[in-house]
Amino acid sequence: MPSSIRSGLVVGPSLTIPRAELTERFSRSSGPGGQGVNTTDSRVELSWDVGRSAVLSRVQRERILARTGHRLVDGVLTVTASEHREQRRNRDAAAPGLAALVADAVAPPGPRRRATRRTRGSQEHRLKAKKQRSATKRMRSSRPSRDD
Incomplete structure (x- = not known):
């Protein structure tokens, strides 16, 4: 032993x-x-x-x-x-x-996570990146695109 x-x-x-x-x-x-x-x-x-x-x-x-x-x-x-x-x-x-x-x-569980809101800047950055990615994919397609 x-x-x-x-x-x-x-x-x-x-x-x-x-x-x-x-x-x-x-x-x-x-x-x-x-x-x-x-x-x-x-x-x-x-x-x-x-x-x-x-x-x-x-x-x-x-x-x-x-x-x-x-x-x-x-x-x-x-x-x-x-x-x-x-x-x-x-x-x-x-x-x-x-x-x-x-x-x-x-072991006891850790402290609970406090819910927080996303900052306005992070939300705008995310939406801008999504639009950019969408535009890139639209350029690759053979169909005519519609303008925003």
């Missing part, structure tokens, strides 16, 4: 995922590896059941489910690491990936 998740995976100051809630699976990795690529289970899948986690508040759970819904399979969030040839290095790489993913999902 990597030292970063021996007792639990620290996501932020207020959230640590207990080791008991994390599941690791190993499989054969694709890509370079020489003769050992077909015999070594170096690919690591680190999974966490978001739906059954005891450490999440209701708000945190809702945010994670809403923001990572496309990555969840039956409420389980999985991160895969296979960029290294060694299982140990892939295990060390998977933990920060899951922590970063959860930290982004749990």
